[in-house]
Amino acid sequence: MSTNWVTATLVAVSLMVAPSLMVAQNPPPQRAPEPGGQPEAASPPPAYKPPLRGAPGGRVGGASRGTVKPVTPLATIDLLAPDGHSGLTASATPTLYFYVSRRVNYPTRLTISAPRQPLPIIEANIPSPLAAGIYAVRLGDYRVRLDTDLVYTWSVSIILNPDTPSRDVVASASLLRVPPDPNFEAAVRAAPAPRRAALFADAGLWYDAVAAAADLDQHAALAELLSEVGLDRLVGASVRSGEAVK
Secondary structure: OOOOHHHHHHHHHHHHHHHHHHHHHHOOOOOOOOOOEEEOOOOOOOOOOOOOOOOOOOEOOOOOOOOOOOOOOOOEEEOOOOOOOOEOOOOOOOEEEEEEEOOOOOOEEEEEEOOOOOOOOEEEEEOOOOOOEEEEEEEHHOOOOOOOEEEEEEEEOOOOOOHHHHHHHEEEEEEEEOOOOOHHHHHHHHOOOHHHHHHHHHOOOOHHHHHHHHOOOOOHHHHHHHHHHHOHHHOOEEEEEEEEEE
C-alpha cells in the first residue's frame, strides 16, 4: 500500500468528521420561552375615580394657628383623604390614615363627628406618634360603626394647651360610608390581594383603596393614590401601618 494512498484516506476521513465536531462544540442558541411561560405581569397602578356626584367636603391640613412660637418646631398633620369631596368607604369600620411631619410631644386626639349630632361619636386621645410617617387608626378598635349615607367629619389634633383649643394643630376631612354592593364585594374577595387597591380605587372607594395598599406595603400603589389627590409631598413617607394607634 503506497504512502500517498494512506495520506489521501486520512485527509478524507478528517474532512467528514470535522463538521460534526464543530456542531457539537457550537450548539445553536436556545429559543426564548413562550409567552405562556412568563411570570404574571405586575398589577397596574390604581387609578382613583372620584364619585360622579360626590358629597361636599374635602380635606384641611393641620399646622399651628397660634402666635406663640414653641421651643421646638411643631409637627404638621395631613389626613390621607381626597380634596374637594368626601372620601368614600364601604366599610362600617374603616381604617383611616394620617401623616405627621415629625415626632409629636403633645397629646394627640382623634375626633369623629356626625351631622345633626351635638356631640362627637368619638373623641379619644391616641398615642402620640414617635416619628415622622403615616399612621393607621382602625375604627374597629374603638367599637365605632359608621352608618350609611351620612357625611362624617374626622380629625386628628395635637393638643398644645387644653385651655386654649384655638392653638391646637388640627387636620380634618370628610368621610361617607356607602351601602355595600354584594357583587363588588364578591369580586374583591376573588381578586388577588395586590389587585384589590386598584379595584377599590376604580370604584371610587378612596379609604378602602388606601387601606388595601398600605396593609400590603404596596408603596408604588400608595404613591400613585397620594399623587392623584394632591398629596405628592407625602410620597415616600414611611408607612407605619403596623403601628396602628389604639
